[in-house]
Amino acid sequence: MRLHNKGWGYTKIHRHLLKNGFEIGKSRTTVDSIIKKIKKRKEFLSNNNKGRFGSFRVEVRKF
Numbered sequence: 001m002r003l004h005n006k007g008w009g010y011t012k013i014h015r016h017l018l019k020n021g022f023e024i025g026k027s028r029t030t031v032d033s034i035i036k037k038i039k040k041r042k043e044f045l046s047n048n049n050k051g052r053f054g055s056f057r058v059e060v061r062k063f
Contacts, residue, residue, distance in 0.1 A: 010031040
């Protein structure tokens with residue numbers, strides 16, 4: 001993600017990772033999908049939707 005934030009494209013990142021011995025898919029678009037997943041995860045985790053459920057009641061019934 002650091003390389004992407006520096007302005008590197010996913011093709012250049014893919015070449016850099018392969019050159020440095022990282023096991024990554026043969027297609028350069030694998031880097032693009034990894035970047036998208038990281039962004040989606042960060043967005044989800046930074047979203048403060050805590051407390052979606054209001055007060056609720058639990059009843060235990062015996063049959």
